[in-house]
Amino acid sequence: xxxxxxxxxxxxxxxxxxxxxxxxxxxxxxxxxxxxxxxxxxxxxxxxxxxxxxxxxxxxxxxxxxxxxxxxxxxxxxxxxxxxxxxxxxxxxxxxxxxxxxxxxxxxxxxxxxxxxxxxxxxxxxxxxxxxxxxxxxxxxxxxxxxxxxxxxxxxxxxxxxxxxxxxxxxxxxxxxxxxxxxxxxxxxxxxxxxxxxxxxxxxxxxxxxxxxxxxxxxxxxxxxxxxxxxxxxxxxxxxxxxxxxxxxxxxxxxxxxxxxxxxxxxxxxxxxxxxxxxxxxxxxxxxxxxxxxx
Amino acid sequence: xxxxxxxxxxxxxxxxxxxxxxxxxxxxxxxxxxxxxxxxxxxxxxxxxxxxxxxxxxxxxxxxxxxxxxxxxxxxxxxxxxxxxxxxxxxxxxxxxxxxxxxxxxxxxxxxxxxxxxxxxxxxxxxxxxxxxxxxxxxxxxxxxxxxxxxxxxxxxxxxxxxxxxxxxxxxxxxxxxxxxxxxxxxxxxxxxxxxxxxxxxxxxxxxxxxxxxxxxxxxxxxxxxxxxx
Ligand SMILES: Nc1ncnc2c1ncn2[C@@H]1O[C@H](COP(=O)(O)OP(=O)(O)OP(=O)(O)O)[C@@H](O)[C@H]1O
Ligand SMILES: [Mg+2]
Numbered sequence: 001x002x003x004x005x006x007x008x009x010x011x012x013x014x015x016x017x018x019x020x021x022x023x024x025x026x027x028x029x030x031x032x033x034x035x036x037x038x039x040x041x042x043x044x045x046x047x048x049x050x051x052x053x054x055x056x057x058x059x060x061x062x063x064x065x066x067x068x069x070x071x072x073x074x075x076x077x078x079x080x081x082x083x084x085x086x087x088x089x090x091x092x093x094x095x096x097x098x099x100x101x102x103x104x105x106x107x108x109x110x111x112x113x114x115x116x117x118x119x120x121x122x123x124x125x126x127x128x129x130x131x132x133x134x135x136x137x138x139x140x141x142x143x144x145x146x147x148x149x150x151x152x153x154x155x156x157x158x159x160x161x162x163x164x165x166x167x168x169x170x171x172x173x174x175x176x177x178x179x180x181x182x183x184x185x186x187x188x189x190x191x192x193x194x195x196x197x198x199x200x201x202x203x204x205x206x207x208x209x210x211x212x213x214x215x216x217x218x219x220x221x222x223x224x225x226x227x228x229x230x231x232x233x234x235x236x237x238x239x240x241x242x243x244x245x246x247x248x249x250x251x252x253x254x255x256x257x258x259x260x261x262x263x264x265x266x267x268x269x270x271x272x273x274x275x276x277x278x279x280x281x282x283x284x285x286x287x288x289x290x291x292x293x294x295x
Numbered sequence: 296x297x298x299x300x301x302x303x304x305x306x307x308x309x310x311x312x313x314x315x316x317x318x319x320x321x322x323x324x325x326x327x328x329x330x331x332x333x334x335x336x337x338x339x340x341x342x343x344x345x346x347x348x349x350x351x352x353x354x355x356x357x358x359x360x361x362x363x364x365x366x367x368x369x370x371x372x373x374x375x376x377x378x379x380x381x382x383x384x385x386x387x388x389x390x391x392x393x394x395x396x397x398x399x400x401x402x403x404x405x406x407x408x409x410x411x412x413x414x415x416x417x418x419x420x421x422x423x424x425x426x427x428x429x430x431x432x433x434x435x436x437x438x439x440x441x442x443x444x445x446x447x448x449x450x451x452x453x454x455x456x457x458x459x460x461x462x463x464x465x466x467x468x469x470x471x472x473x474x475x476x477x478x479x480x481x482x483x484x485x486x487x488x489x490x491x492x493x494x495x496x497x498x499x500x501x502x503x504x505x506x507x508x509x510x511x512x513x514x515x516x517x518x519x520x521x522x523x524x525x
Contacts, residue, residue, distance in 0.1 A: 203384060208401070209401035
């Protein structure tokens with residue numbers, strides 16, 4: 001029965017696709033949509049997760065020490081703070097150090113140049129483990145006697161967490177639905193081709209073609225549709241990503257939210273798109289031709 | 296070799312098309328299969344190609360037992376056969392050349408073999424000029440010859456033709472029969488289903504007559520029986 005005649009099957013697959021241009025375009029468009037939505041939500045989730053982990057690296061709870069406490073008393077707080085769950089490190093900052101850091105960060109504010117360190121308070125910078133627990137941890141810190149006030153970026157953290165969770169849920173649901181829909185449309189397109197070519201298929205069977213031989217062009221047809229869809233979706237995703245990244249960078253002047261550059265993620269994106277596209281395409285063709293090849 | 300033993304065939308709707316036929320056709324034989332309409336001729340051909348399985352009995356074709364055939368072996372069995380249908384079943388969207396190339400491709404021939412063989416078969420059937428034509432641009436006789444070319448292209452050991460002269464005038468039918476005899480003389484077993492009594496009588500070959508799903512005559516020479524023919 002010979003080797004796998006790649007060139008022949010490929011050509012036949014292309015012919016099949018060309019014989020139903022409108023259906024093929026529709027099937028490819030649906031698959032592109034599926035991949036794009038999947039890709040977009042996944043990338044949002046990935047970026048949110050990345051920001052969460054960098055935030056928890058750098059983000060701190062600042063615990064201000066009661067003004068009435070002496071430095072010695074203040075320093076003795078360290079042990080109690082470290083005992084709070086989710087607090088992984090505590091760094092003591094005197095009011096002098098705080099002033100220094102402040103003037104360094106705001107050099108243009110001449111007014112404050114000769115500030116009395118007395119207006120600052122001694123404080124602890126607390127590093128936390130799990131950012132999602134930050135508000136609970138902050139409340140625990142606040143309860144420690146000697147802590148007058150705490151400060152942390154609650155909103156940013158919870159915003160990112162929500163974005164990540166929503167993106168994850170939406171993408172999981174949508175991916176499932178769109179995957180099935182795309183596969184269904186590809187399958188119907190291929191079923192049309194098999195119907196068009198039923199005479200040829202009958203003759204091929206009569207002269208003794210193997211089922212595999214008859215099947216391959218349709219598998220290639222689906223495979224090609226998946227491949228084309230993956231290529232188009234990748235380019236669109238790229239454009240979309242750059243546009244969104246640009247817009248975020250423009251509006252987020254404080255650089256609170258970081259976006260992974262596309263050049264660092266293009267390979268997994270491309271790989272996932274091609275993998276999923278091929279899965280949809282080949283799955284679609286196999287559902288289409290499963291039944292019609294008996295005897 | 297073709298061997299039918301006590302073969303019965305009942306269609307899903309209960310029609311008993313074959314009611315118990317035992318028949319042997321040796322390699323290299325030429326056999327006419329005749330009989331009135333509805334006597335079961337086409338049904339026998341469907342049994343020979345493996346399109347249908349007998350409800351009872353055994354069918355052996357060129358070393359394959361149809362009843363016990365594994366799915367993977369069906370194509371191998373079919374490659375020993377060349378089938379010609381009354382309605383040709385040519386692919387209208389393909390040229391004569393492509394109609395032949397495509398069935399060679401289907402059994403794994405490579406492009407060089409295809410380029411070698413098609414002109415020779417076209418020449419054998421006097422179709423040299425028609426390679427680039429589409430089936431609908433051909434006369435009935437030419438289409439019939441293309442159908443035969445397609446049956447021969449993969450070098451089968453047995454050619455089966457179901458009413459190959461059905462659409463042809465008497466001269467054309469005569470020519471076609473001569474061609475089938477030539478093919479037979481080249482070593483191919485030939486089974487021809489036909490209504491053409493004149494032709495059958497002229498060639499002095501083995502004639503198997505069916506009636507109501509049974510073999511009523513099996514003899515060399517003439518078309519016997521067939522009262523019901525006009
Ligand atoms: N697919 C089918 N389903 C049910 N009955 C069928 C089917 N095909 C044929 N028959 C019946 O089987 C019997 C034999 O039919 P068959 O086609 O073998 O006859 P035939 O000898 O080829 O006739 P003809 O000379 O008209 O072609 C007929 O009674 C026919 O009605
Ligand atoms: Mg018939």
